[in-house]
Amino acid sequence: MPDQLLIHKGQAVLHTEEGLELKRSESQLLEMLRDEFVPPCQIDALPDGVKFYDWRPPFLVVVHQSPPHVRQLRWIAADSPVPFGEGVVYRKVRLSLPYAVTFAVYEQRGPGLYLTHANELYFRNEPLRSRQDQVGYPALLNLSQVHTPLREKAWICTQYLEPDPDATWTEQLQMLLEHTWNGGFNLSSENHEGASWFGLSEGIHPDLHPVERWEQASAAFDAFALTVPWKTVPLCVADIMDCIFEESRNAPGARPDLPACFLNFAQKG
Amino acid sequence: MRQETLQTERLATGPAPFSDRFAPTAVAPRTGRVDVIAGIYAHSMPLAGMTVAQARLELEDRLNIAPEATAVLDGVEVGEEDLLREGQVLNFVSPAGEKG
Numbered sequence: 431m432p433d434q435l436l437i438h439k440g441q442a443v444l445h446t447e448e449g450l451e452l453k454r455s456e457s458q459l460l461e462m463l464r465d466e467f468v469p470p471c472q473i474d475a476l477p478d479g480v481k482f483y484d485w486r487p488p489f490l491v492v493v494h495q496s497p498p499h500v501r502q503l504r505w506i507a508a509d510s511p512v513p514f515g516e517g518v519v520y521r522k523v524r525l526s527l528p529y530a531v532t533f534a535v536y537e538q539r540g541p542g543l544y545l546t547h548a549n550e551l552y553f554r555n556e557p558l559r560s561r562q563d564q565v566g567y568p569a570l571l572n573l574s575q576v577h578t579p580l581r582e583k584a585w586i587c588t589q590y591l592e593p594d595p596d597a598t599w600t601e602q603l604q605m606l607l608e609h610t611w612n613g614g615f616n617l618s619s620e621n622h623e624g625a626s627w628f629g630l631s632e633g634i635h636p637d638l639h640p641v642e643r644w645e646q647a648s649a650a651f652d653a654f655a656l657t658v659p660w661k662t663v664p665l666c667v668a669d670i671m672d673c674i675f676e677e678s679r680n681a682p683g684a685r686p687d688l689p690a691c692f693l694n695f696a697q698k699g
Numbered sequence: 700m701r702q703e704t705l706q707t708e709r710l711a712t713g714p715a716p717f718s719d720r721f722a723p724t725a726v727a728p729r730t731g732r733v734d735v736i737a738g739i740y741a742h743s744m745p746l747a748g749m750t751v752a753q754a755r756l757e758l759e760d761r762l763n764i765a766p767e768a769t770a771v772l773d774g775v776e777v778g779e780e781d782l783l784r785e786g787q788v789l790n791f792v793s794p795a796g797e798k799g
Contacts, residue, residue, distance in 0.1 A: 477739040497741050499734065499788045500774035504797075518797065524774035572798040589799030604738040604763065612795035622799070648774070 433689035444692050452696040462695040470538060477600045481531075481558045484671050488538040489546075489678050491671050494603060495558050496530040500652050504614040505641055506571065513617035520614045523641055526648035526655040529554040531565050531667075532586075532610070534603050535674055543599040548674065549586045549606060553660045561668035566660025569631035569638055571615040574623035580673045581665060584627050586610055587618065627661075634659055733783045737762045737791040746789070752779035754789065768793045 434445045442459040444452045469485035476483075482493040503523050510519040533550040536543040551573055552565035567573075567584050576585040591609045594601070619626035632639045635658045637647035647654040665673065686694070731747040733754070740762045746754045751770045758764055768791040770777050783789060 478741055479739055494739065496736065497734070499736055499790070501736075501790060502771045502774050502776065502792065514797075514799070522776070587799040590796055600739065601763075607738050608793050609795050609798065612792050614797035616797060618799050652773070 433687075433693070435689045435692055442692065444689055444696065446689075446693065452693065454692075454696050458695075459692065462692065466691065469543075470541065471543060471599050474598055474600050477603055482561055482667065482671070484675070486675050489675060490536040490538070490543055490599070491674050492534045492536070492599075492603065493558070493667060493671070494532045494534060494607070495554075496527075496532070496607070497557075498526070498528050498653065498656055500524060500526050500648055501611065503611065506614070506616045510616075513621055515616075515618075518614060518616050520616075523645050524648055525641070525644055526652055527553075528655040528658070528660070529557055530568070531558065532603075532607065533670060533674060534606055535678065536599055536602070537678075542595075543602075544593070545588075545591075545599075545602040545606060546678075547588050548678065549588060550584050550670070550674070551586050551610060552584055552663060552670075553655075555656045555658075555660070558667065561671075562666045564666050565663050565670070567627045567631065567663060569628050569634070569658070569660065571617065571626045571628045572613075572619055573627045574619040575625045575627060575630055576623060578673070578677055580676065581663075581670075583670075583673075584663075585623070587622075631661055634661060729785060731785055733785065734788045735762065735791075736788060737764055737768070738793075746783050747785040747787075749783050750779065751777055751781050751783065751789070754783060755779070755791070758791075762791070764791045765793045 432447055436443045437456060437459065440456045442454050442456055466487060467485070469483065469490050471490065477494070479494045479496055480492055481495050484491050503525055504520040505523040507519045507521045512518055531552045531554055535546045535548040537546050551568050553568045554565045572587060574585045574587060576583050588606065588609060590613070591605065594605070597605065620629060637643045637654070638658060663670070731745045732743045733746040735742050735744055735758060755764065755770065770779070771790040771792050772781065772783070773787050
């Protein structure tokens with residue numbers, strides 16, 4: 431007979447197929463379930479711009495939205511002697527940007543949450559209102575096109591993002607955003623992952639490529655970015671979150687069942 | 700007589716609380732607000748008329764702004780004595796090396 435979890439008269443009793451019997455109080459079972467459904471980030475206030483989050487232990491996915499604005503970026507110069515790495519020559523560009531939607535992925539290790547290297551960024555011309563909203567691919571260098579069995583994603587390379595083991599999850603989000611926007615934009619994606627979404631977005635608007643045209647369009651109209659028909663991701667925000675969990679090998683179907691969770695919980699304490 | 704409020708071709712990145720930007724008045728209300736974007740933070744604050752240095756002092760703790768962060772106003776680097784005007788977007792940009 432498969433494992434059975436019975437709740438009766440304030441007691442949760444697990445009978446395993448090996449004949450083991452484990453008892454805990456119903457309140458302890460509820461405590462276990464709380465840890466399953468409530469992310470371990472309740473002490474900190476949610477940072478500005480966090481629109482959604484989802485916790486499927488041990489992963490937390492946070493969706494952050496930055497408002498549209500004109501921003502200065504460090505962009506590889508046309509005469510840079512190297513395409514990426516040491517020796518790249520950058521110049522400052524002033525670009526109009528739309529809403530930027532970052533998917534930050536954390537993994538719980540011990541009591542802490544740590545940013546993984548599976549973070550993504552997308553564009554959108556309106557603020558997020560629902561998990562059913564779609565997003566667009568971000569026409570930026572260093573946002574790599576990465577194929578997975580489920581989709582094509584816009585991956586942020588965080589190879590050079592120095593982790594700080596003492597940083598809270600909100601501080602890590604700050605570091606990710608600063609790395610994404612303030613780190614130099616170069617041709618690393620083209621050379622390592624095959625393409626960036628800047629290159630792949632060529633042709634979607636006459637004023638986006640080369641970047642000098644984007645600069646000119648931004649100088650003429652601060653909100654230029656909100657007029658660009660970004661390539662649509664054929665998934666909504668909720669779907670992207672599901673894909674991230676599944677790709678993190680923690681899809682709902684792959685999670686241990688409740689008796690197995692209870693067994694783990696009961697054996698710990 | 701039809702009254703219209705024309706919106707300037709600028710990004711307004713945060714609503715001014717308790718105001719209606721499309722209210723039928725001949726002159727848009729002045730809010731003195733500047734949009735500040737620094738990492739995870741994006742706030743609309745009454746900073747118009749302050750210098751960048753004064754705004755930095757005001758915000759460094761609240762928005763966790765690194766002392767070495769460069770001030771960028773509407774996408775252009777500015778000095779500490781530059782004055783902030785209503786509707787501008789102030790960015791504090793920390794050096795972040797390069798991306799892989």
